[in-house]
Structures are given as C-alpha cells and as structure tokens.
Amino acid sequence: MAAIEFDGVRKRYGDVVALDDVDLAVETGRCHCLLGPNGSGKTTLLNLLLGLTRASEGRIDRPDGTIGCSFQQPTFYPGLTVDENLDVFGSMRPPPSGEWRGELVDVLGLEQVTHRPAGELSGGWQKKLDLALAFLKRPTIAVLDEPLDDLDDRSKRRLRRFLADYPDADHGLLIATHHVDDFADTLDRLTVLDQGRIAYDGPIDDGAAARERYLDLIDD
Amino acid sequence: MTLRSLLAREARWVRHNAAVLVLVLLILPSLFAVSTVAFQQVIPRDTPIAVVPGDDAVTQDELDAVRGVAAFFSRPQSYDSHDRAERALTREEVYAIFVVPHGLFDEGADVTIEMIVEAEMVPYEQPSLAIASILSGQLRGTFPADVSVARTVIGDDRTLSEFLVSVGTILLTMVYAFVYLPRVVADEERVFQRIRVESSIWRLLTAKYALFTPLMLVPVVAFHAIATHLNFRLDLLAPGAVAATLLTFVSLSAIALGIMFLTRFATVGRLLNATLLFGTLAFSNLVYPAGFFSPLRRNVARLSPIHYAMIVQRGTALKANSAALYADRFALLAGFTLAGLAFLTGSVAFYQRRA
Numbered sequence: 001m002a003a004i005e006f007d008g009v010r011k012r013y014g015d016v017v018a019l020d021d022v023d024l025a026v027e028t029g030r031c032h033c034l035l036g037p038n039g040s041g042k043t044t045l046l047n048l049l050l051g052l053t054r055a056s057e058g059r060i061d062r063p064d065g066t067i068g069c070s071f072q073q074p075t076f077y078p079g080l081t082v083d084e085n086l087d088v089f090g091s092m093r094p095p096p097s098g099e100w101r102g103e104l105v106d107v108l109g110l111e112q113v114t115h116r117p118a119g120e121l122s123g124g125w126q127k128k129l130d131l132a133l134a135f136l137k138r139p140t141i142a143v144l145d146e147p148l149d150d151l152d153d154r155s156k157r158r159l160r161r162f163l164a165d166y167p168d169a170d171h172g173l174l175i176a177t178h179h180v181d182d183f184a185d186t187l188d189r190l191t192v193l194d195q196g197r198i199a200y201d202g203p204i205d206d207g208a209a210a211r212e213r214y215l216d217l218i219d220d
Numbered sequence: 221m222t223l224r225s226l227l228a229r230e231a232r233w234v235r236h237n238a239a240v241l242v243l244v245l246l247i248l249p250s251l252f253a254v255s256t257v258a259f260q261q262v263i264p265r266d267t268p269i270a271v272v273p274g275d276d277a278v279t280q281d282e283l284d285a286v287r288g289v290a291a292f293f294s295r296p297q298s299y300d301s302h303d304r305a306e307r308a309l310t311r312e313e314v315y316a317i318f319v320v321p322h323g324l325f326d327e328g329a330d331v332t333i334e335m336i337v338e339a340e341m342v343p344y345e346q347p348s349l350a351i352a353s354i355l356s357g358q359l360r361g362t363f364p365a366d367v368s369v370a371r372t373v374i375g376d377d378r379t380l381s382e383f384l385v386s387v388g389t390i391l392l393t394m395v396y397a398f399v400y401l402p403r404v405v406a407d408e409e410r411v412f413q414r415i416r417v418e419s420s421i422w423r424l425l426t427a428k429y430a431l432f433t434p435l436m437l438v439p440v441v442a443f444h445a446i447a448t449h450l451n452f453r454l455d456l457l458a459p460g461a462v463a464a465t466l467l468t469f470v471s472l473s474a475i476a477l478g479i480m481f482l483t484r485f486a487t488v489g490r491l492l493n494a495t496l497l498f499g500t501l502a503f504s505n506l507v508y509p510a511g512f513f514s515p516l517r518r519n520v521a522r523l524s525p526i527h528y529a530m531i532v533q534r535g536t537a538l539k540a541n542s543a544a545l546y547a548d549r550f551a552l553l554a555g556f557t558l559a560g561l562a563f564l565t566g567s568v569a570f571y572q573r574r575a
Contacts, residue, residue: 050417052575067417075414079407092418133414 002027003066003140003172004049009058011044018044020196022058026141028172031163031186033204035177036193042176045193046143049174068139072146074130078119082110082129085118086136093137104132107162109155123150131159135166142166145176160186240487248495255502258517264347266511266518269294270305270314274334277322286320286333289358293351295511295518306374309336310541311549312531315344315509316351329365339375340539342383343508378538382452386538387506389443389456390530393436393465397472398497401432405477406485416575421568425477429470436469437462460536460543460550467553468529472500474560478567484574506530525556 002025011019019041026032026049036042047053048060050069076085086101095101105111108128113121118129127150134142147163148156164186167173175183180190192200234241271287283298290296297314299305305317319334335355337348352371359367405428408415415424444456455461476493483489503517504524511518521527528549535541543550 047575050413052413052416052572054573069414069417071413073410075411077408077411089414089418 002061003063005059005061006045006048007059007061009048009055009060011041011048011053012056018196019048022198024191024198024201026172026174027189028140028170029167030189031167031173031175031183032189032191033175033177033180033183033187034191034193035180039195040193041196042193043145044196046145046176049143063140066140068134068137068142070127070130070134070142070144070147072149074123074126076118076126076129076133078117080118081115082118082121082125083114085129086132089133090136095136096138100138101136104135107158108132109158124152124155127151128155138171140170141172141174143174143176146178147175148177148179148182156182237487240491243488243491243495248491251495251499255499258503258514258520263293263350264315264344264509264512265293266515267294267316267344267509268314268511268518269296269316269318270299270308271296271318271320272299272302272305274319274321278320279322282322282324283320285324285363286318289355289362290318292358293354295515306336307545309338310375310535310539311545312341312509312535315341315511316348324363324365324367327364330368331365332368332370333359335369335371337371337373338539339373339377340383340534341509342378342380343512345373347512375539376453378453381450382447382454383534383538384507385443385447385452386454386456386534387530389440389461389465389537390468390506390526390533391501392439392443393469394472394497394500394526396432396436396439397469398476398493398500401428401473402476402480402490402493404428404432406480406490409485416572421572425564425568432473433466433470436466440465454538455540456537458536458540458543460541460546461533463543463550464529464532464536464546464553467550467557468526468533471525471553471557471560474557474564478560478564481564481567481571484571500524500526504530525553529553 004024004026006022006024009019009022009024010017022045024045034042034045044053046069048055049062050067051062077088080088086105090101105114108131110125110128110132113125118126121129127147131144131147134144144163148159151159160182163173163175163183173186175187177183180187188203190200190202190204191198269290271283271290273283287296287298294316296318299308299317302317302319305314308314309317315337317334317336319336321331321333323329323331333355335348335352337344339345348371352369356369359369405425408424412421412424415421440456440462447454447456475496479492479496480489483492503520504526505512505517505521506526510521510527532543532546532549532553535546536543
C-alpha cells in the first residue's frame with residue numbers, strides 16, 4: 001500500500017532544477033532503496049518527503065505523523081542525555097508502547113549510554129541514537145539516510161536484521177545510500193535518481209543486481 | 221605548512237567572511253562615527269518643557285515671550301491647563317513646567333515664573349538648577365517687570381541609585397532579548413530538522429517564549445529584592461512595570477530571533493543584533509531626558525518604543541503612578557510586540573522556505 005506518493009513533482013532553486021517530473025510511491029511492506037550519485041537530487045527528494053521543503057510543482061501525498069527519519073548528520077539535543085532525548089521526542093509523538101522503546105534501545109545497544117549527554121558520545125553512538133529517534137514512534141515509513149555510517153560491524157549486523165524485519169503490512173522503509181550492497185538481503189524496490197530525474201524505479205531481487213543496475217545507469 | 225600557505229588560507233578566510241568583515245570593520249565603525257553627531261552638548265538644551273499660564277489674566281504676548289526665552293535652552297510646548305502640563309510631566313512628555321504669571325510687561329512689577337520639575341527624574345535635577353539660574357539671568361532686563369524664577373520640585377526625592385535600578389532592569393532585559401535568547405535558540409539549530417519532522421519550529425518558539433517570558437521575572441525579582449534590602453523606594457513588581465518589562469523582552473527578542481532566522485543563524489546575524497542592542501541603548505534615552513544631548517537624539521528616542529517602555533516602567537515602579545496613566549503607551553508597546561512577532565513569523569517562514 002502506498003504511504004507516500006509523488007506525482008509530477010518538480011523542485012527548483014532559482015534557475016536550478018533539482019528534481020524534475022518525479023513520480024514515486026513509497027509503500028508499506030517494502031524496503032525501498034534510493035540510489036543516486038552526488039548531486040542527483042536525493043537530499044532534495046528526502047527533504048520533500050519529510051516536509052522540510054515544498055515542491056515547486058506537482059503533488060505529494062504524505063499523511064501526517066507517519067514518517068520517522070534518521071539524518072546523515074545525527075540530529076538530537078546534544079545537551080540532553082540519551083534517555084532525555086528519547087523522552088523528549090517520544091513525548092512529541094508517543095511510541096506505541098514502552099516495550100517498543102526498550103526493544104529499540106536493546107537492538108541498538110544504547111542501554112550502555114542512556115545516562116550520558118548525547119553530545120559527548122562518539123559518532124557511532126550518536127548515529128544509533130539518531131536511528132532510535134527515527135523508529136521511536138514506529139513510523140509507517142522510516143526514512144534513513146546512510147543508516148550504517150559510523151557503525152561497527154556488529155552493530156551493522158544487528159541493525160540489518162532489525163531493518164529486514166521492520167517492513168510489514170503497516171510499515172515500510174526508505175533507505176538512501178551509496179552502499180547498496182549493505183542491504184542486499186533487505187531491499188526489494190529500487191529507485192535510481194540521476195540529474196534530478198528518475199532513471200529507474202522498480203522491484204529488484206537482490207543488492208548485487210541493484211548495484212549492477214545502478215552502475216549501468218550511471219555509466220550510461 | 222609554510223607561512224605562505226597560511227597567509228593564503230587567511231586570504232581565503234577573508235573571502236568567505238567578507239560580509240561579516242564588512243559589517244565589523246566598515247559598517248559598525250561608520251555607524252559609530254555617524255552616531256556621535258547625536259551627542260552635541262552635555263547640558264539639556266533641547267528637552268521638551270511645558271509653558272502654561274498661571275491664571276486667566278496671562279496674555280498670549282506674555283506666553284509667547286516666555287516661550288521665546290525658554291527656546292534658548294529647551295523646546296517649549298504650550299499647555300492650556302496646569303493639570304494637563306503636570307500629566308505630561310509625569311509621563312515624561314515634558315521635563316519641566318514653566319508657569320507664566322501676569323504682569324511681565326508691567327513696569328516695575330515684581331513677578332515670579334515658577335519652574336516645576338519632578339524629583340524622580342534624577343538626572344534632570346541638577347541641570348534644572350542650572351537652567352533656573354541661567355533663565356533668571358536672561359530674564360533680568362528682558363522684561364519691564366522685575367522677573368525672578370522659582371524652582372519647585374514635586375514628587376518624592378529619589379537617589380541616583382534608585383533611578384538606575386529602574387533603568388538597569390530594562391537594560392538587562394534588552395541584553396537577554398538581543399543576546400541570550402537568540403544564543404539559546406541558535407544552539408538548537410542542529411535539531412531543527414527533526415523538530416520540523418516531529419513537531420514544528422512554531423511550537424518550539426512557543427515553548428521558548430512560554431519558558432523565557434516568565435523567566436524574565438527572575439532578574440526583576442532579584443533587582444527588587446536587592447532594592448528592598450537597600451531600602452530603595454521603588455516597586456519593580458508593580459503590574460505596570462512588570463508588563464512593560466515583559467513586553468520589552470518579547471518584542472525585542474522577536475526582532476532578534478527574526479534576524480537570526482533571516483540570516484540563517486550566521487555570525488552576521490549575531491553582529492546585527494549586537495548593533496541593534498547598542499543602537500537602542502544609545503538612542504532610546506533610557507537614562508537622560510529626551511533632548512539632553514541633541515535634537516536628533518530626542519527625535520530618534522521619540523520614535524523608539526523602548527523609550528516609552530522605560531517611561532512606563534519608571535512611571536509605575538519609581539513614581540508609583542497608575543498603569544492606567546500609560547494606557548496609550550501600553551497600546552503602542554503591544555502593537556510593537558505584535559509587529560515584532562509578525563516579523564519573526566515572516567522570518568521563520570522565509571527560513572523554512574529556503575531550507
């Protein structure tokens with residue numbers, strides 16, 4: 001089921017067209033991967049999807065309160081502890097249950113640092129906190145920008161398992177990454193952006209095929 | 221890295237910070253130099269004063285004559301009744317009242333012009349003595365009558381310290397508004413994206429005001445407690461004084477935050493706020509009467525809502541006047557606050573559109 005739909009979306013910054021005539025559906029039950037070289041319009045698309053900027057033309061159906069996000073630069077209150085950050089953002093849109101929050105803390109291994117100020121954590125811990133905040137309300141669609149950056153191998157394995165289990169009838173993932181191989185076991189739909197236009201959008205069986213497809217498109 | 225490399229880096233830094241450098245090294249000093257023209261003399265020669273007839277027998281010629289003489293050291297304004305002039309005095313629309321007696325043109329008559337000043341307007345007290353003395357000298361020989369000037373002080377005596385505690389409350393409020401709150405919000409800029417997804421910047425700002433506006437009462441209470449401990453006779457917690465202080469905080473902080481959003485929290489925004497802070501301090505005549513240093517400064521002060529916030533705060537805290545006396549000033553401050561909030565709203569909308 002499509003949770004977010006782009007219909008003929010165009011985004012201009014002055015004379016520069018960052019996105020042009022984009023049709024896209026992000027659905028529940030899927031792990032949707034967004035690929036594209038630097039400057040392809042990925043960040044603009046994510047900003048539109050998150051409601052951080054407005055489309056110049058076209059329509060975006062984005063039901064309120066259904067999106068969680070993890071940013072490339074972790075985003076939280078650095079002066080608050082990990083627990084306090086979870087409390088603050090949890091109170092904005094409450095998590096479905098205390099158990100869900102506990103599960104997130106466990107999957108991401110955050111229990112070791114819950115009482116430490118978030119701003120004093122290393123890059124990896126900060127990324128984990130950012131991911132926890134993305135999933136805290138168990139969003140319909142979780143939008144993740146390079147979710148494995150800065151994570152150690154063990155944490156990457158745990159997170160990949162968690163991500164593989166997340167999509168179901170009510171939930172889905174949109175992952176923007178340059179490292180499509182990392183999600184070989186998880187992804188089932190691929191969108192490739194190139195120079196602001198969708199170069200490919202469709203189902204895909206595995207990460208290797210996605211990578212091949214991506215490289216073919218970009219090389220062309 | 222060689223010195224040459226480092227110098228090249230400095231050159232690049234200059235290129236990347238050109239706007240800030242132009243502001244700091246060119247515009248600010250220029251503004252400072254230009255602003256000195258507003259300080260022309262150290263005795264009050266352009267302060268507004270009221271000229272009122274002492275009784276019905278006073279002629280227009282007598283009023284005009286006194287106005288003419290008074291124009292050498294003030295900006296005289298005519299009032300038709302003593303009550304209206306006194307109301308203007310306590311509202312700091314004028315800083316002295318000259319009561320003109322009949323008989324100025326009567327050869328050999330012995331007449332006295334009464335000069336009324338307020339005791340609470342402490343920085344004007346000594347200058348008003350000098351003015352009375354100068355005026356006496358000028359009047360001697362100007363009129364056929366034998367004219368003298370009698371200075372009357374109304375209200376309750378206040379010390380300079382008491383006067384400055386009242387001023388200090390508004391000064392500190394301005395610092396919080398232009399420096400502290402923008403700094404607090406700027407520190408949270410890195411979390412704005414998540415806030416915008418999970419909630420909104422409008423709600424974040426509402427929360428900030430819900431916290432910081434009542435927090436502004438803490439320094440007011442601190443000032444009041446110390447003033448009470450020192451046996452100062454002023455009530456900084458008078459409702460009118462508190463309202464003026466809080467309106468000052470909300471209006472100025474809305475402008476300061478609006479500038480921060482417009483400049484996307486860049487250094488140039490902080491510098492602009494610092495410039496506004498010093499400009500407001502220099503030109504709002506918070507301590508000295510309007511017209512103390514120059515007519516230009518008087519005119520600028522009369523356009524500044526903070527000038528009126530100070531008058532209201534001083535009037536209710538130091539002079540124990542009723543807040544109702546300043547109803548029009550409160551309306552002005554409320555309008556200014558709404559305008560500030562509208563500016564902030566526009567700035568945030570611009571910030572979000574350009575994100």
